[in-house]
Amino acid sequence: MSAIQPPAELVWWKQPLDKVEGTWIGIALVWSLFMFFMMPFWHIYGKQNLSSEAYKTTPQAYMAKTQAMVDQYTVRTETAAQLPVVRPPPGSDVYLLGRLWQWYPLLEFEKGQTYRLHISSMDWQHGFSLQPVNINTQILPGYEMVMTITPDTSGEQTIICNEFCGIGHHTMLGKIYVTEGGQ
Amino acid sequence: MSDNQFRICPESGLQFHKPAEMLMRAHAVVAVVILLIGGIAALLVTLTRWPAIHLLPADRFYQLLTMHGTNMLIFWMISFEIAVLYFCSSTLLRCRLATPRIAWLGFALMLIGIIVNNAAVASGTASVMMTSYVPMPANPNFYLGLILFAVGALIGCFVFLATLVVAKDEKTYEGSIPLVTFGALTACIIAVFTIASGAIVLIPTWLWSLGYINHIDAAMYRIVWWALGHSSQQINVAAHVAVWYAIAAIVFGARPLSEKVSRVAFFLYIAFLQLASAHHLLVDPGLSAEWKIFNTSYAMYLAVLASMVHGLTVPGSIEVAQRAKGLTNGLFEWLRKAPWGNPIFSGMFISLIGFGFIGGISGVVMGTEQINIIIHNTIYVPGHFHATVVIGSTLAFMSLTYFLIPTLFRKQVAFPGLAKWQPYLFGIGMSSFTLAMMGAGTLGVERRHWDMAFTNSALGFEYPASAFTLMGIMGISGVVAILGGAIFILVTVVSVFFGKSVESESSYGISATRLMRADPVVVPEGGHGAAGKWGFAAPGTFVLALFFLAIFVLYYAVNWKYLASVWPMS
Numbered sequence: 210m211s212a213i214q215p216p217a218e219l220v221w222w223k224q225p226l227d228k229v230e231g232t233w234i235g236i237a238l239v240w241s242l243f244m245f246f247m248m249p250f251w252h253i254y255g256k257q258n259l260s261s262e263a264y265k266t267t268p269q270a271y272m273a274k275t276q277a278m279v280d281q282y283t284v285r286t287e288t289a290a291q292l293p294v295v296r297p298p299p300g301s302d303v304y305l306l307g308r309l310w311q312w313y314p315l316l317e318f319e320k321g322q323t324y325r326l327h328i329s330s331m332d333w334q335h336g337f338s339l340q341p342v343n344i345n346t347q348i349l350p351g352y353e354m355v356m357t358i359t360p361d362t363s364g365e366q367t368i369i370c371n372e373f374c375g376i377g378h379h380t381m382l383g384k385i386y387v388t389e390g391g392q
Numbered sequence: 393m394s395d396n397q398f399r400i401c402p403e404s405g406l407q408f409h410k411p412a413e414m415l416m417r418a419h420a421v422v423a424v425v426i427l428l429i430g431g432i433a434a435l436l437v438t439l440t441r442w443p444a445i446h447l448l449p450a451d452r453f454y455q456l457l458t459m460h461g462t463n464m465l466i467f468w469m470i471s472f473e474i475a476v477l478y479f480c481s482s483t484l485l486r487c488r489l490a491t492p493r494i495a496w497l498g499f500a501l502m503l504i505g506i507i508v509n510n511a512a513v514a515s516g517t518a519s520v521m522m523t524s525y526v527p528m529p530a531n532p533n534f535y536l537g538l539i540l541f542a543v544g545a546l547i548g549c550f551v552f553l554a555t556l557v558v559a560k561d562e563k564t565y566e567g568s569i570p571l572v573t574f575g576a577l578t579a580c581i582i583a584v585f586t587i588a589s590g591a592i593v594l595i596p597t598w599l600w601s602l603g604y605i606n607h608i609d610a611a612m613y614r615i616v617w618w619a620l621g622h623s624s625q626q627i628n629v630a631a632h633v634a635v636w637y638a639i640a641a642i643v644f645g646a647r648p649l650s651e652k653v654s655r656v657a658f659f660l661y662i663a664f665l666q667l668a669s670a671h672h673l674l675v676d677p678g679l680s681a682e683w684k685i686f687n688t689s690y691a692m693y694l695a696v697l698a699s700m701v702h703g704l705t706v707p708g709s710i711e712v713a714q715r716a717k718g719l720t721n722g723l724f725e726w727l728r729k730a731p732w733g734n735p736i737f738s739g740m741f742i743s744l745i746g747f748g749f750i751g752g753i754s755g756v757v758m759g760t761e762q763i764n765i766i767i768h769n770t771i772y773v774p775g776h777f778h779a780t781v782v783i784g785s786t787l788a789f790m791s792l793t794y795f796l797i798p799t800l801f802r803k804q805v806a807f808p809g810l811a812k813w814q815p816y817l818f819g820i821g822m823s824s825f826t827l828a829m830m831g832a833g834t835l836g837v838e839r840r841h842w843d844m845a846f847t848n849s850a851l852g853f854e855y856p857a858s859a860f861t862l863m864g865i866m867g868i869s870g871v872v873a874i875l876g877g878a879i880f881i882l883v884t885v886v887s888v889f890f891g892k893s894v895e896s897e898s899s900y901g902i903s904a905t906r907l908m909r910a911d912p913v914v915v916p917e918g919g920h921g922a923a924g925k926w927g928f929a930a931p932g933t934f935v936l937a938l939f940f941l942a943i944f945v946l947y948y949a950v951n952w953k954y955l956a957s958v959w960p961m962s
Contacts, residue, residue: 211640211647212570212571212637212640212641212648212654212709213484213571213572213637213638213641213642214484215567215568215569215570216568216651217647218567219566219567221567221652222652224651224652225650226652227650227928227929227930228929229704229708229924229929229930229931229933230701230704230705230708232928232934233704233937234697236941237700237701240944241692241696244693244696244756244760244948245685245689245692245693247760247952248685248760249685251761251762251952252681256956256961256962257765257955257956257958257959257960257961258681258961258962259675259761259765259961260962261678261679288850288851289850290850315851332527333525333528334525334527334610336769336838338770338838340836340853340855341835341836341856342958343834343836344765344959345764345765345766345767345768345769345770346676346677346765347676347768347769348677349614349677350527350610351611352610352677353677354678356961357961357962358960359961361959361960367851367853369836369846371769371770371839371841372525372769372840373520373521373525373840373841374528375528376454378454378841378842379450379842379843379849380843380846380850381849382846382849382851383851384851
């Protein structure tokens with residue numbers, strides 16, 4: 210009986226498996242379990258894991274922390290809008306915020322050093338997409354995400370917003386400059 | 393139950409209950425009209441993201457992208473699926489449809505919902521994308537339209553379930569329901585879960601947009617919304633797998649290799665597929681790694697296992713049926729001599745291959761917790777889901793439509809020459825489109841983005857030239873695929889509304905239904921068909937499956953290697 214008709218045997222569940230099905234199920238199950246255990250394995254042995262450290266916050270509280278960092282560590286300004294470029298000390302807490310339609314402030318890191326990068330949104334949802342290194346995370350209002358990152362390539366990285374956030378979405382860029390260490 | 397409520401299709405032997413037939417027709421017609429609207433939006437969106445053309449202004453682009461998403465991913469799919477549910481219950485079980493009047497109420501609510509939602513988007517006050525992430529506000533009617541549609545679809549699901557009860561009660565079949573109906577039941581159960589999640593998230597959001605609720609948490613919205621957003625795509629998976637089995641049965645008279653394996657695989661969908669909603673939240677703040685790993689793996693990939701099983705058993709059942717007809721030379725004579733000129737079969741087979749090789753592999757890879765870091769919200773993501781939803785579901789539904797035109801609508805397929813090529817144009821165009829998007833996404837090109845050149849930004853950025861080339865290939869391939877979609881709509885509309893009825897003899901249009909009348913395949917008692925190799929009933933399919941696995945393993949490894957090159961983070 211074909212698949213659009215009721216099974217021919219009333220007790221169809223007693224029909225033994227064909228070898229082709231049994232063999233394939235075995236292979237596919239092993240592969241499935243391998244893929245599953247790969248994720249915890251990478252948490253232990255891999256170097257690229259997104260931290261689950263996050264805090265609830267408010268736009269006001271987060272803005273205050275960001276501005277305090279900007280006031281302390283700004284090294285220069287860029288663009289017609291005089292955007293501050295902040296060079297925080299290695300190992301410190303760094304605050305980046307997304308808002309319509311800007312990443313604030315611009316950041317300067319030192320290659321090979323580790324930073325605790327906090328990110329939150331002041332208004333709608335945004336997407337943090339660091340290019341060309343290609344690191345992508347979701348940024349939500351009311352939540353402060355913390356990732357501990359170690360830039361291991363120098364040069365200019367651009368933060369592109371990759372969550373749709375209204376009509377200016379495609380103009381929302383930011384920068385992380387990475388300088389060679391030991392200067 | 394009076395006999396004049398039923399007609400038996402002389403071509404296929406299927407029995408149609410007239411009220412069910414009218415409902416199926418209505419749902420299918422609405423679905424195709426939605427496909428047309430979504431298709432026009434698709435063309436304009438594609439021509440905008442093709443960098444050399446960059447057709448629309450930004451506001452229009454985001455508006456039409458919203459319209460494309462809701463119409464295709466929700467309205468087209470679910471409208472067609474309700475027709476499939478009625479077919480799999482009333483027609484396959486040869487019984488009356490339960491409560492046709494209530495079913496018409498469901499249809500009306502769905503139609504009103506579609507109109508209300510589209511009107512909101514067309515007004516320009518709801519360009520929020522299908523996901524409508526809070527706190528970005530939309531016109532309240534955007535949410536209201538979705539809610540009305542969902543209520544209508546829920547009614548359709550319960551009519552389907554009630555029809556199963558009617559068939560059982562009135563003993564219109566013996567033993568268990570057919571495998572295809574079982575697949576439709578799987579889709580229905582997932583749909584009920586999906587719609588319930590949709591209600592939980594969209595009703596408060598609607599009230600919020602009206603000002604009755606003052607805050608909706610962005611993280612909570614995403615968790616519940618994706619129980620709607622991803623699960624609704626799992627309805628499609630269950631439905632199109634059921635359609636694959638149905639087409640294998642219709643065209644080849646194939647029977648499942650074993651009922652047990654295929655049904656357990658469907659059950660694994662019910663148990664685990666919805667966990668995949670977590671795929672969208674892998675780089676969200678505030679969720680633990682344990683939560684992400686368990687859910688994103690659909691509980692140790694048991695739902696992936698189910699898809700890999702269907703991927704073997706559907707072509708395997710075709711192979712067994714073909715071998716029983718004497719096509720036993722070598723590993724692949726059964727496939728070489730398959731009816732490649734019949735769009736019912738060619739579309740279904742391209743759907744199977746495209747869903748597995750492109751959509752399936754990319755979905756599992758990008759749904760790996762850490763690998764998602766290099767893929768989230770890039771254009772890789774729509775590349776993946778166009779392979780699952782368009783090549784997988786839409787093409788499978790198109791193939792089924794070629795069968796429904798003569799059987800359900802009683803019309804000959806118009807422009808048979810065009811129809812013969814349509815699945816190839818659509819399937820190959822779409823495959824190239826999705827692969828180009830995945831390539832561009834790997835280079836970091838963003839989804840839902842009007843301007844990859846960033847011309848109006850104070851701070852610039854330049855993607856590598858190869859990214860622009862890939863987006864150009866995406867544009868060309870997209871236009872080819874849309875042409876394939878346009879031919880489908882042309883063939884369908886002309887056949888249904890202006891076509892010759894099947895009573896007059898056709899040279900082509902009913903080839904598949906003729907095949908249905910061929911002698912049923914005789915498979916030896918208690919076995920799965922003996923004409924294979926190595927003791928396997930379907931050795932050719934097994935070789936294809938191993939080839940699939942080899943590509944899967946290779947691509948999985950390549951992505952871990954790419955991830956390892958990214959800045960260390962913890």
